[in-house]
Amino acid sequence: IHSTAKWTEPKSSPSIKEDIRTAGLSRLTLGKEDRQARDWFVQTTESLGCKTYVDQIGNIFAIRPGLNSDDNGRVPATFAGSHLDSQPSGGRFDGVLGVAAGVEMLRVLNDNWIETEGPVGVVNWTNEEGAKYPISMMGSGVWAGRVSLEDAWNLKSVHPVSEVTTVKQELESIGYLGSIPASHKNGVRIGAHFELHLEQGPKLEVARQAIGVVEGVQAYKWFTVTIKGRESHAGTTDFANRADALYSAATFITMVREVARSLGGLASVGMLAVSPSSVNTVPGEVRLSLDIRHPSDKALNEMLKTIQGICRQIESNAENTSGGRTHLTRITIDMKEDFASNAVKFSPEAIRCVEQSATDLLGEATKFQRMTSGAGHDSVCTSMHCPTAMIFIPCKDGISHNPSEWCEKEDCAIGANVLLHSVLRMDRL
Amino acid sequence: IHSTAKWTEPKSSPSIKEDIRTAGLSRLTLGKEDRQARDWFVQTTESLGCKTYVDQIGNIFAIRPGLNSDDNGRVPATFAGSHLDSQPSGGRFDGVLGVAAGVEMLRVLNDNWIETEGPVGVVNWTNEEGAKYPISMMGSGVWAGRVSLEDAWNLKSVHPVSEVTTVKQELESIGYLGSIPASHKNGVRIGAHFELHLEQGPKLEVARQAIGVVEGVQAYKWFTVTIKGRESHAGTTDFANRADALYSAATFITMVREVARSLGGLASVGMLAVSPSSVNTVPGEVRLSLDIRHPSDKALNEMLKTIQGICRQIESNAENTSGGRTHLTRITIDMKEDFASNAVKFSPEAIRCVEQSATDLLGEATKFQRMTSGAGHDSVCTSMHCPTAMIFIPCKDGISHNPSEWCEKEDCAIGANVLLHSVLRMDRL
Ligand SMILES: NC(=O)NCCC(=O)O
């Protein structure tokens, strides 16, 4: 246990590892746990008769030939896909469910001697979470062409307890820096993409419904916010002469939440670091992450403008308190955009495949609902280039990104079934 | 450069090392820089004819014999003392000035063949800052008997970029774990203690005065505050269902400042760490440091009670927002006291020595003022067992605990002179 643990990792290790319901999962992208999961994925899908392809950003495509296939993965397959990476203290379903259900789909096809029209596949996308390398949906984003390979390769880890690394270094070191172009154009082609995922919110549970037919995903942006003030002595500097970067950060955090609430969006600060980090020094600098979301692109930008106004307001308030020594109490706030994802509407055709499969399996339409996802998913990126839709299943207490994240076995089975049938339905189209 | 730099050390390295006025000093206690400064202190004072003694907490006493001395440091000497450790990004005067002026005092005594009545000495106290091991005035506190040797030895470093260590381990590894008891009772005895220090506040500069005659030090307490909520997804958890530990911390920080302001005290949060530290996870736990100060012990305790009330208020507000799912949004706040120092009044006798020396040197009483220190000093601890007083000199812009901390050479010289004469005056008493 490193002493920095006290100030960088204040976890009260609440997880009783024996209890599967709270054990959670810590599998940050590209670490050694991720490599193990990748190895399992490759071995399992190959043993089920697939050929596997690893591209330059580490996305792994497992393809099961169909009646009309070639041998180099160039005939577009219908994919089930999601991700095997997790949050630093995440759950066992987020992402994993979609990949595991894809593998199960392969088993069912094999066990029932089903031959599909085209090839079908399962894809494990690299770094969907964005928790360690701060671009979410990164592997699928590179494949879709919205993130450049160079930018992704050069990202540096921001997770406090991981080592200095870049994406490219870690891809190499875990043996998953593939040679196939990470591109929808000249890499592995995808005919359609279906993703089973837990809802990560409470709606299905509250409505007692088994399936969410996901029509789209809300917009979100990530920022690194740097607040600069001036270090000074905690025992001798009166408030009027402080430029306290952490006090300004606290004001920012409370005001930004109010803005998001009033505009019907969300805003979250998940990371925050203080410098110089000393009990008796007024902080001179704070760096924090900001995640803002809204179902509408326009409203998201309005939120952003209002937040920028708040920054100017905090800066000028700090000046006003100075009692004539204005130059001493300057606060500056800078916001750097790290990532942006517009609101997305999935393809009506793919949505129909999901909805018809759900109807067939559940019987009545009261057992499912159409919904929009609050979280980002790799399907956001695939939807830029092929018919895409998602299937949600209920999530206990609406809690995700938490070790206690939970889905009932029966719900997983229903979701996997809807996934299988959505893929088969699309394959036949 | 470790990647955690981004979230644990957001320094924008503003210091132009070539410019002595902003270069500052980073000499955290018991690190290798501190060892170098200690070696310098021992060699220099020994070369000036002193005998040096290192006690079990690493305090170093250099003693110059007087007319009435023995050979084992048991005849109480009149000391000039302060500390050579600094803040993580501190200034070049805080503490160092008092030790350097003590060494200069030895030189002046030697150069002028002055023999004192009793022995005189210079002492370098261990870990005055409390920045790395979170008890300030630690070495002098152990000597005074208000901190137990075991408690001090077992302290763990809290500075994010220093390694896992305890005080005792580091004392051993830098060669300053002495064998002499760290105790006013059976260790090195002190007849009187004078400390020259920069003011660390703006009063002398504003009043255009050269010397502050310090009558006492205000009360202060340090706490580790742990706020627990629940990790959840930043994109899917609406505000009503969040137990956001960082949002609660932000509320705490802004409210505590208001309490301190309204009661005429100070409150500062200098360290803060977030868990799990992921951009898209609502924080489940925050740990922060709290420093509260007031000239009156009674008012400080009133501040503390009000702050404890604020904790209960934040806890119950969090419950109220839950819209019926109360159990999901619980916030708990725990405050652990790490350190407390009552308000102190120095000895009238020692204060008189300082005031008379200032009068002799500066001529008119308009050139100095009596004042109370906002910061803690080793003199707080020595004053528990021997006549003690302090001398302040002006501090540029009132700024300390900052690399740009600055004192004019002329002011340092006046201060060192007042120190010398205060010691001589007390020696003759
Ligand atoms: N589904 C999911 O948790 N995605 C992570 C990206 C985000 O929405 O923050």
Ligand SMILES: NC(=O)NCCC(=O)O
């Ligand atoms: N003089 C000084 O900076 N002391 C450090 C202890 C404190 O007052 O916080």
